[in-house]
Amino acid sequence: MEKLRRVLSGHEDEEQGLTAQVLDASTLSFSTRVKWFAICFATGIFCSILGTAFLWLPSGLKLFAVFYTIGNIAALVSTCFLMGPVKQLKKMFEPTRLIATIVMLWGKKGLALLFCVLQFLAMTWYSLSYIPFARDAVIKCFTSCLS
Structure with missing residues (x-):
């Protein structure tokens, strides 16, 4: 537990510049930081x-956007209480966190585009089910292209 406290409070770090020390300094105790x-x-x-629940209301799309965005921002800000904002920005690009950082930063537009493409493909596959033997023809076409 003591090692966790030292890491989260920044005592295991190398020398920082004056600006980083000022921005990273916190007067909050360890237990207060964990509580917040x-x-x-x-x-x-x-x-x-x-916000997700608001999607099922008649005009809930705007409420979804507002509450879901606030939720994501609050969850991201919460980690600043553990490490401090400067230290967090430095650590988010370390190799162990790089993939998660890329998904988070790229994820909003990139994942939306991916899910739009997947939804289009699902709709195409669903529509093909109404045409006799269309799915079989698509499967044969793809298997012949891949082999």
Whole structure:
């Protein structure tokens, strides 16, 4: 537990510049930082779930966008209580976190595009089910192209 406290409070770090020290300094105790992390993270999850629930309301798309965005921002901000914003920005590009960072940063537009393409392909496959032997023809076409 002591090692976790040292890592999260920044005592295991190398020398930082004055600007980084000022931006990364926190007067909050370890337990307060953990409590605020939990509060912000739980609030973020709650807002995201609430936003998703708004999708089923008649004009819920705007409410979904607002609450889901607030939820994501709150969840991201919650991690600043653990590490501090500067240290967090430095660590998010380390090799162990790089893939998750890329997905998070690229994910909004890139994943939306991926899911649009997948939805189009699913609709195409569904539509082909109404044409006799169309699915079989598509499968044979792809297998012959791949072999």
